[in-house]
Amino acid sequence: MAMNQQRKGRGLSQTQAAAILLVPFLAVYGAFLVYPFFHGVWISLHDWNLLAVAFNPDAREFVGAENYIRTLWGRNIEWGPLASPVMQTVGVLGIGLAFFGFRAGRLSKATALALGIAGSLFVLLPGFHPGEDGRWYDRRFWPTVGNTITFVALAVPGVTITALILAAALDGETRAKAVLRTLFFLSQVLSVTVVTLIWQIMFSPRQGLIANLTEALGGSPIVWLTDQQFAMAAIVIATIWWSLGIAMILFLAGIQDISKDIYEAAAIDDATGVKAFWYITLPNLKRTITLVVVLQIILHFQVFGQSHLMTQGGPNDSTQVLVRYIYQTAFRDSELGKASAMAVFLFVIMGAFSLVQFIVGREEE
Amino acid sequence: MKHVLMGTALAAMAVTGAAAQEVSLGRFFGACEDAGTDTTTSTGEACIIQSIINAADAELDGITVNTLPTDWGNYYDQIVAAYAGGEPPDIHVMHRHRVPQFAGLGALAELSGDLEAAGIDVSDWAPAALDAVSHNGGIYGVPMDFHANLWHVNMEIMEAAGLVNDDGSPILPTSPAELLEHAAMVEDATGHDYLAADFAQFPIGVRLVLSLMWQQGENIFTEDGTATIDSEAARNAVTTITQLFDEGYADPQLNYADSQQAFLNGEAAVLVNGTWVVDFYAAEAANSDVALSDYHVADFPTLFDEGATWADSHMWAIPASLKRDDPETYAAALRVLAFINDHNIDWARTGHMAVRNSVLGSEAYAGLPHRDEYAGTAAIARDTPAAENYGAIQDVLNRELQAIWLTGKSIDDALSDAELEVQDLLDG
Structure with a gap:
């Protein structure tokens, strides 16, 4: 009897208990992530003027996929294998690399697949172009996507390689290394407004440190932020400086996980310093590198503040990025429907990279 | 004691109650x-x-x-x-x-x-x-x-180039060709740029081109919503400016802060900027640490048929x-x-023009520094045309103009692209 009562007192099965414990999380997750996402998709199917709907809820109109068409498509769009030779050649090379890399056993199946898909997209997407009398409905969208990809393609390797080198150099127990680790991490805690302010001053052709250095060396200062050749580089440099910290900490953790025995064994075979880094540290950090790269890709696709505050997307849109375009479309032009359609597009891109990470992660297990 | 406390509390409530708006x-x-x-x-x-x-x-x-x-x-x-x-x-x-x-x-x-x-x-x-x-x-x-665009002038440079009237006012160009001549005179005499402005970020370049189009009696779109940017007038307006860049008499890469700094450093004869900085530049010119010392303000000169300057x-x-x-x-x-x-008169101290007749006619207003030097601006002030999404339209123009002077896009391509995009915006 007593035991029975005790059991009744416990009352809940494991599943029920799990459900109850999960409810708070699911409620928050549902209310603040899942619902807004589907609401966004729903808005993207409407002609929805932010201000007009605020004053008259009936001012929206269901338009189906029109926002997507107006954003992604155009009039008389054709596809050609040589419409954008550089990008498409890169794509073909990517496919080839994936195929032969996999055949030669140098690439895992998932990596080869990811590379192959990316290569195919590079062949397929830049091939579309307006034919005779044709035009993109939104002439800024695809160049903006291109800029965003350029930014990611520069910032991600930049952050990863710099952070990796720093982590390898600063791993150790001396006081100086500890101080330097803290210093390099410090920039990470700054907000984007502060970071961009610092770098706007650094890049200023009149008062900036870089300009003063170039002048001291006898060169004429570069007008970083308003020169088409340098504007993107400028925001990439600021971004690398800003987001080194987390990547460096992840690499440090990864390096410290590598058994010292391996290094000792290698030292006997005369592999120290750069050799040890190349043959021991790097291969053992493969998973950390994948993680850092995918995290950075997802993070940097959402770049906004650097471009918005340092270059205002210019000159001539050369640093205009996707999130800034979404922001302008929604809040400057009040076109919430079209902005949501672009946001869904961005979600698909980032979702694809998350999926890649998921697949690569599972395969290695 | 209790009464005192109660009284204080009530008094405090009365005061905060009254101040609650x-x-x-x-x-x-x-x-x-x-x-x-x-x-x-x-x-x-x-x-x-x-x-x-x-x-x-x-x-x-x-x-x-x-x-x-x-x-x-x-x-x-x-x-x-x-x-x-x-x-x-x-x-x-x-x-x-x-x-x-x-x-x-x-x-x-x-x-x-x-x-x-x-x-x-x-x-x-x-x-x-x-x-x-x-x-x-x-x-x-x-x-x-x-507020309107003015020409802020460094008289020291103008004097060195021989561009000063007998009454001490600057000699300003009356045509695009003369603009180029004056710029060459400044370059020869001092080695400095003739003109500085933010052509790179803030839409001052757009406002310049608008003014020069209005001076030819044209606009960027008609009242019934047809974009008219790919026009002869726009081409004239743009080349008036690009001729300065081509000859090295102006630097298109300066942004707002840098162009202002160039002017204050005495590196440009003229800065195109608004009424809002007159009191600031006057104060800077009085500062002995600042290179600019002889500061003058002028109405935006008429380079074509009729006077016009951007205003809002x-x-x-x-x-x-x-x-x-x-x-x-x-x-x-x-x-x-x-x-x-x-307090309209206090706001006018910035350099802006007052809106109240009683202020405009007052001695205090007339006595504001440099005010008499741009008395003609009110008569030539022109507004941007009315459009619900003017912000986006201005952005298109700013982008395409920047493409011309910062990235070497041809004027024809830029103007026809701008016209297409502005027409899209006008059509909604």
């Missing part, structure tokens, strides 16, 4: 710490407007004014988002060119019936000021100024929802607007 105020112009409440001595837009607001807060019984963040860059995005979220500030500043967008949607309170009771005399406003705040027959704001107006508006739902705060907001209206 809080008015939130949204503005740009930038931040000014320690602006104080003396409206007659502050310098620069940010500090002058904040001193007026602080004075309103101190002097108006029963009203406290709470100034929201004052950033320029995202101001309209914030205001749009605030309206969309149903919580706009109780009063906010805006430009005349935004009136069609906001008033057209019913966002702004129509004020004509309430201004007189609040102590604002509409008949004292200059006709153009009344026009600036009017939309479809209603009054949707209280105007604060006219700052004005204060109240949300329609406040008038409808909260009459007490609405009344308080109107009193704050009346206070700002009363």
Whole structure:
């Protein structure tokens, strides 16, 4: 009897208990992530003027996929294998690399697949172009996507390689290394407004440190932020400086996980310093590198503040990025429907990279 | 003792009760710490407007004014988002060119019936000021100024180049060809650039091209909504400017801060910028550490057939929802607007042109530094054409013009691209 009562007192099965414990999380997750996402998709199917709907809820109109068409498509769009030779050649090379890399056993199946898909997209997407009398409905969208990809393609390797080198150099127990680790991490805690302010001053052709250095060396200062050749580089440099910290900490953790025995064994075979880094540290950090790269890709696709505050997307849109375009479309032009359609597009891109990470992660297990 | 405490508490309640009318105020112009409440001595837009607001807060019984963040860059995005979220500030500043967008949607309170009771005399406003705040027959704001592009001139450089009249005023060009001649004279005599302006970020280049198109009697779009940018007039306007870049008499890569710095450093004879910096440059010129020492202001010169310079107006508006739902705060907001209206002369100290006839005709106004040097600007001031999405249109123009002078895009391509995109925006 007593035991029975005790059991009744416990009352809940494991599943029920799990459900109850999960409810708070699911409620928050549902209310603040899942619902807004589907609401966004729903808005993207409407002609929805932010201000007009605020004053008259009936001012929206269901338009189906029109926002997507107006954003992604155009009039008389054709596809050609040589419409954008550089990008498409890169794509073909990517496919080839994936195929032969996999055949030669140098690439895992998932990596080869990811590379192959990316290569195919590079062949397929830049091939579309307006034919005779044709035009993109939104002439800024695809160049903006291109800029965003350029930014990611520069910032991600930049952050990863710099952070990796720093982590390898600063791993150790001396006081100086500890101080330097803290210093390099410090920039990470700054907000984007502060970071961009610092770098706007650094890049200023009149008062900036870089300009003063170039002048001291006898060169004429570069007008970083308003020169088409340098504007993107400028925001990439600021971004690398800003987001080194987390990547460096992840690499440090990864390096410290590598058994010292391996290094000792290698030292006997005369592999120290750069050799040890190349043959021991790097291969053992493969998973950390994948993680850092995918995290950075997802993070940097959402770049906004650097471009918005340092270059205002210019000159001539050369640093205009996707999130800034979404922001302008929604809040400057009040076109919430079209902005949501672009946001869904961005979600698909980032979702694809998350999926890649998921697949690569599972395969290695 | 108990009675004393009770009495104090009651008195405190009475005071705070009376002072409870809080008015939130949204503005740009930038931040000014320690602006104080003396409206007659502050310098620069940010500090002058904040001193007026602080004075309103101190002097108006029963009203406290709470100034929201004052950033320029995202101001309209914030205001749009605030309206969309149903919580706009109780009063906010805006430009005349935004009136069609906001008033057209019913966002702004129509004020004509309430201004007189609040102590604002509409008949004292200059006709153009009344026009600036009017939309479809209603009054949707209280105007604060006219502002326009001016030529800020370094007389020392002009003198060295021999470009000074007998009366001490600068000799300014009367045609694009003469502009180039003067620029060459400055270059030969001093090695400095003739003209500086923000061609790289802020849309001052757009305003220059607009002015030069208006001077030829043309515009960027017609009243019925047809874009007319790919035109001979636009080509003339653009080449007037690009000839300076081509010859090395101006640098298209300078942004707002850098072009201003170039002028203050004495590296450019002329800076094209607005009325809002006259008091600031005058103060800088008086500073012996600053290279610019002989500062002069001039009306935007006429290089084509008729005088014209880009202009706009700052004005204060109240949300329609406040008038409808909260009459007490609405009344308080109107009193704050009346206070700002009363201090029109203080705001004019920035260099802006006043909107009230009584101020425009006053000796205090005429006596403001450099004021007589640009007396002709009011007559040639032209507004950007009315369009609901002017912000986006200006952005297109700014981008395509930058493409011409920063990235070498051909003028024909840029103008035809701009026309296509602006037409899309006009068609909605």
